[in-house]
Amino acid sequence: MNLVIGQYGIYFGASNGENIGDIIVTGIHVGCSGANGTGVYVTPPSGSEYRSLISITNSQFDAGITTGIDMQGVNAATVQNISYGGATSYTISGYNNKVDGPNVSIARHGVKKDGIATGGSANLFTVEMPSFGGAVVDIETNGLAQCRGTAITTTRYHLTRSSGSVSVTQISNSQSGDGGAVYTHSTSVSTGLVTFSIGTNGTCNGSWAYSVIQVTGDAAAVTPQ
DSSP states (O other): OEEEESSEEEEEEOOTTOOOOOEEEESOEEEESSSSEEEEEEEOOTTOSOOBOEEEEEEEEOTTEEEEEEEEEEESOEEEEEEOTTOOEEEEEEESOEEOOTTOOEEEEEEEEEEEOTTOEEEEEEEEOOTTEEEEEEEEEEEEETTTEEEEEEEEEEEEESSSSOEEEEEEEEEEESTTOOEEEEEEEETTEEEEEEEEOOSSSOEEEEEEEEEESTTOEEEEO
């Protein structure tokens, strides 16, 4: 739904003692014909008995919108997958809220690798870093090291790049497994490209692994392998 507004795109208000909540707003595109507009405005008064479960997702606030979202004193709110466009600010307060604000750059990808050979390895993801870029990378892997048992590994890295190649620093690593099973994360670097791989100590063919990567950082390009 596309809206061109004078002041508020969508407004929810209540008088003292009234409830406000159980609201879902999704798929709106809001622009303002003047200036200083607000995309979504939720204003529960202090006397509201119920002010929870408000979801705003998959929307865009564009030209003329100064405040993308103004939602104060609400609980269990969800604000995700928002393009703030021309909006320069937002205000969200309350308890147990899950909010992705402006300028949040997080990429998540998953991949499953089947048929890993005895004691073999597999490439999982590549992350391409621009010059003068940085990122925090978290990788979680669980699976079966064939003829040994199940294994889980979680690893965190810091990636930094000035004008040369990416520098990779392992910050933490945690491994657990049954029957001595182990999965090991590793990296290789080619200038601005980092390849993340998994190795297994399975003693038979047919090991498998399911891995998830989360990259927090601006301009990092992630590609599952």
